[in-house]
Amino acid sequence: MDSRGFVSLVFLLFALSSSLPQVFAEGQSSTEVPFKVWTPFSIALENLQKQINYTFKNIGLLGRAMTHASFSEENNKALSVLGASVIETSVALQALIKNVDILAKDLNLRISDASKVEGSCNADGTRLGLQKIVRVSHKTNVTAPAVVCGAFRAIFGAVAVDTGSSDEAGGIYEKVHSGIGRAVTM
Ligand SMILES: *[C@@H]1O[C@H](CO)[C@@H](O)[C@H](O)[C@H]1NC(C)=O
Numbered sequence: 001m002d003s004r005g006f007v008s009l010v011f012l013l014f015a016l017s018s019s020l021p022q023v024f025a026e027g028q029s030s031t032e033v034p035f036k037v038w039t040p041f042s043i044a045l046e047n048l049q050k051q052i053n054y055t056f057k058n059i060g061l062l063g064r065a066m067t068h069a070s071f072s073e074e075n076n077k078a079l080s081v082l083g084a085s086v087i088e089t090s091v092a093l094q095a096l097i098k099n100v101d102i103l104a105k106d107l108n109l110r111i112s113d114a115s116k117v118e119g120s121c122n123a124d125g126t127r128l129g130l131q132k133i134v135r136v137s138h139k140t141n142v143t144a145p146a147v148v149c150g151a152f153r154a155i156f157g158a159v160a161v162d163t164g165s166s167d168e169a170g171g172i173y174e175k176v177h178s179g180i181g182r183a184v185t186m
């Protein structure tokens with residue numbers, strides 16, 4: 001046979017040998033789903049999508065939002081920066097839509113109430129149960145407000161990147177914040 005025939009044969013053998021272990025693995029474990037692997041983390045991400053009523057085109061972005069810097073270099077730090085900006089813009093916009101005469105100092109207060117760690121950011125994130133989802137190193141306290149708040153902000157950074165629109169992300173924030181927040185301080 002010529003070299004093409006030989007290459008085909010090698011391909012065939014390779015395909016056979018690489019598929020055999022899968023066949024055996026499937027025989028051993030009936031819970032294994034081909035192509036999509038369900039882990040506690042991926043299940044948590046699916047549930048979180050339902051909680052925030054937004055389905056990601058790229059679920060990897062939500063996974064990254066739920067990854068603290070102590071866990072991986074592919075973490076939520078940058079998404080969290082964008083998310084903070086989304087939240088602040090959204091809060092400022094809503095406040096000005098309601099009252100265009102709002103004093104600048106009152107507006108700044110609203111903004112910092114929503115975005116600072118001691119404000120609603122940590123409370124909203126905790127209510128979503130982010131402390132049970134975020135991946136951290138074993139040395140990091142996952143219930144620490146800075147960790148929960150960072151992950152909460154990162155959700156909206158992730159939505160903004162996923163949609164290519166910080167307005168849409170702001171809309172999701174408004175719903176999550178008012179839907180799950182108790183008395184909103186207004
Ligand atoms: C969830 O989002 C969909 C559209 O994306 C909307 O039609 C629906 O009303 C939303 N549900 C809630 C509870 O906000």
Ligand SMILES: *[C@@H]1O[C@H](CO)[C@@H](O)[C@H](O)[C@H]1NC(C)=O
Binds near residue numbers: 141142143144145
């Ligand atoms: C983790 O952080 C929470 C909230 O700040 C605190 O109450 C708890 O004591 C901390 N746990 C540890 C082990 O440091």
